[in-house]
Amino acid sequence: MESLNLRHKRFIQNVMSKLAGGGAEGIGRRISDAYHPNAEWRGSHPLNEMNGHEAIAARVWQPLLSSFPDLERRDTILMGGNYNGADLVGAVGHYLGTFEKDWLTIPATGRPIYLRYGEFHEIVEGKIARSTVLLDVLDVIRQAGFWPIAPSLGTEEQWPCPISADGILLTEQDPGVSSAALKLTLDMQASLGAYNDEAKEGREGLLNMPQKAFWHPKMMWYGPCGIGTTRGLEGFVDYHQLPFRTAFPNRRGGNHYVRIGDGKFSATGGWPSVYGKHVGGNFLGMAPTGRDVSMRVMDFYLAEDGLIRENWVPLDIIHLLLQMDVDVFARMQSFFRRGR
Known part of the structure; x- marks a missing residue:
């Protein structure tokens, strides 16, 4: 008999593909097929939090399908599991569509756009x-031709599928492999949490x-737009970890609503999952603001030979910047001279 986890993954693959690919007409019925009447939807700024079918249709799907009328969904990771009694399905991928009408005030380009999720x-x-x-959303702004912050230290690119090319987990997975993958992730995260930034051991401290x-040794870390992709531990330290930990020393992590392992894949996430104070410079090119911030973060991992091979990291950079007194949308409007 097919497991509940596998049935849930098939359900999400089906309903999310229909939401994306069915056009604006009939979106209310498709949302009703997918969601409970008072379902909660929470996501990246400026969408943020809402409840119920009408809000999800009006604020999320109708604008998206109007702006990208030929939208289609392309999952690269589809995994599931249970955490604290909650049955969860996680996905990484991108929407692809022709940008025909402004979306979230981002000017349309008439060209294909990749929207990571x-x-x-x-x-x-x-x-x-x-x-x-x-x-x-910041990556859509980048593709539309405007860059509102300092240059990324990492490489800006579309995230690839897992190197193993098997991220869509629609067969039953070995529970022992799943548990080992999650344990590897949590042990690594514990090592990060135990490190004392205030010892100020710099680059060498993080490398060792x-x-x-x-x-x-060939790890890939796929960061959000604004940070970019890095390769190897040295690349991870140089282009993300050292600037990040300098800016937010001894920040607090955890607060997870999801910790799951599914075959070689594992994932964690919190809303928010990181709290810190912005007291150091150079992260996203910014001087320290002294402000308290929270971060909406997810992590998806692929294990290989008992090591973490790849790490995909969705992070709401626009929401983080807003807490650091940088309004990306206001900068964008000024650039495009909107409203004149």
Whole structure:
């Protein structure tokens, strides 16, 4: 008999593809097929939080389908599991569509756009009770021809599918492999949390701390737009970890609503999952603001030979910047001279 986890993954693959690919007409019926009447939807700024079919249709799907009328969904990771009694399905991928009408005030280009997403959906009695969706809105702004912040240290690119080319998990997975993958992730995250930034050991401290025992020599870290992609532990430290940990030393992590393993894949996420104070410079090219911030983050991992081979990291950069007194949308409007 097919497991509940596998049935849930098939359900999410089906309903989300229909939501994206069915056009604006009939969107209310498709949302009703997917969601409980009072379902919660929470996601990237400026969409943020809402409840119920009407809000999800009016604020999320109708504008998206109007702006990208030929929209289609392309999952690269589809995984699931249970955490603290909640049945969850996670996905990474991108929407592809022709940008024909302004979206979230971003000017249309008439060209194909890739919209990255990381998602977790909680399933209750056969329908979605809560969706958490991090869309890389900043990357759409980049593709539309405007760059509102300092240059990324990493490489800006479309995230690839897993190197193993098997991220759509629609067969039963070995529970032992799933548990081992999640344990590897949580042990690595614990090593990051135990490291004392205030010892100020710099680059060498990060390269030699216990995290090095968990990462594959050819590790890939796929960060959100604004940070970019890095390769190897040195690239991860140089282009993300050192600037990030300098800016937010000894920030607090955890607060997870999801910790799941499914075959070689594992995932964690919180809403928010990181709290810190912005006291150091150079992260996203910014001087320290002294402000308290929270971060909406997800992590998806692929294990290989007992090491973490790849890590996809959806993060709501626009929401984080807003807390640091940078309004990306206001900068964009000024650039495009909107409203004149």
